[in-house]
Ligand SMILES: Nc1ncnc2c1ncn2[C@@H]1O[C@H](COP(=O)(O)OP(=O)(O)OP(=O)(O)O)[C@@H](O)[C@H]1O
């Protein structure tokens with residue numbers, strides 16, 4: 001539904017040029033909720049703004065529903081934009097219009113008749129739970145209600161795609177949850193394709209099917225959400241995950257970690273396992289089978305979109321032979337093993 | 348005070364209101380679009396025309412920097428061409444309009460400046476044309492600010508019209524000079540000033556009320 005082919009965006013020119021996006025390829029299938037996560041300044045907003053050409057890519061193609069938007073003239077582009085609803089971090093509602101009239105705006109722009117506007121706006125207010133707010137002005141609403149109005153407004157032109165630029169970043173956790181639920185609901189009921197950008201793992205975890213990780217203008221990693229939360233492929237991915245899970249080895253241990261194994265060291269590992277493995281009394285079996293002692297430093301079980309995910313930081317105590325055998329055994333059970341470092345045996 | 352005097356005061360008051368109303372209305376009709384133009388043609392704006400914008404900005408600034416009393420005298424030939432005379436209330440309206448247009452334009456531009464850029468962006472994302480953005484987003488969102496600017500303009504026009512009156516333009520300024528100053532009738536002077544004060548207060552509170560009605564903040 002959304003396809004980016006080699007999209008680059010450079011602001012300015014010469015030595016001060018900012019390469020905000022570098023050769024991005026992205027394919028979001030119809031009906032998917034696709035997240036893009038990244039640190040501040042990574043290029044997230046630039047990326048999503050390139051999809052509806054609020055920002056014109058310096059090179060590359062943006063193809064939505066088979067139409068190459070980068071090739072369209074301004075009139076055709078305006079028509080295409082009716083297919084692309086967008087919501088923003090700061091809602092961007094018109095203060096001079098009531099809730100009803102805000103939602104009606106895209107229809108007015110399209111030249112829809114008054115009667116039809118009423119017929120189309122009312123179900124949207126119903127869907128977003130705003131029926132009793134129809135005659136109020138944005139200044140009278142809470143942040144969550146404002147974002148609901150923005151969502152209703154974005155849906156008014158019956159788009160195929162919804163673009164969300166940090167849609168929940170200005171909201172508290174409870175309100176965030178209710179807005180995410182609404183987005184998921186819309187995705188299911190209307191089959192709407194959603195591309196959302198965020199810096200919050202919570203958002204990705206709650207509703208995304210797939211996630212891309214953007215760093216310094218490059219899409220460095222892309223995965224199904226379950227896989228991303230079990231085994232991020234990049235260092236940045238792991239940092240995001242660890243920060244989100246608050247699963248870091250204790251500081252005292254980190255200070256003692258050495259990168260290379262010595263003669264008298266134990267490996268410290270981060271284990272991630274999903275599905276059936278979680279229930280298996282894995283650790284005790286490991287101790288029995290390979291003869292290593294497993295000292296658990298931290299452990300956590302998370303549920304990510306119906307999949308159970310176990311995470312653990314542990315020290316494997318044994319001889320170099322037995323510990324390496326234990327690692328092989330873990331991997332054979334489809335457990336993602338990351339060796340964080342090595343600690344001196346008798347420290 | 349004689350009834351003839353009262354009649355004179357009433358007539359002068361109506362003359363002032365006439366000058367202010369007509370020059371205010373005409374300068375709004377021309378100044379508002381000009382202010383919009385100054386805003387939408389800025390670099391990066393919806394109808395960016397950086398060169399034309401600069402030229403327009405300079406012309407506007409020149410208009411604003413000429414002292415009213417000099418403008419009034421300087422354009423006498425033009426005033427004569429338009430209204431056929433260089434004295435009287437109609438003749439005073441011409442320089443009033445010319446002075447107020449750049450004033451209104453800058454105030455409107457300032458009001459538009461207060462609109463969060465995200466609103467324009469949201470409208471663009473909805474597929475709005477530049478004209479739709481002006482009529483459906485910019486003007487309604489800046490309505491309070493524009494009314495506020497027009498209130499300031501009208502209040503300024505009240506005092507400018509008194510100045511115009513002093514050089515034969517009619518109205519309260521004319522009356523104040525002719526009777527209050529030249530014939531030294533302090534009561535007339537006092538009454539003239541009092542009426543001007545009431546007028547300014549009235550316009551200001553009317554403007555404030557309209558702004559409150561327009562703003563839903
Ligand atoms: N209009 C612009 N002109 C010049 N540079 C820009 C412009 N917009 C963005 N940039 C630069 O492009 C880079 C990416 O910015 P972008 O806004 O896409 O980041 P982001 O990932 O959305 O960050 P945040 O999470 O802080 O919103 C930054 O280095 C930024 O300074």
Ligand SMILES: [Mg+2]
Nearest residue numbers: 044045046166
């Ligand atoms: Mg951003």
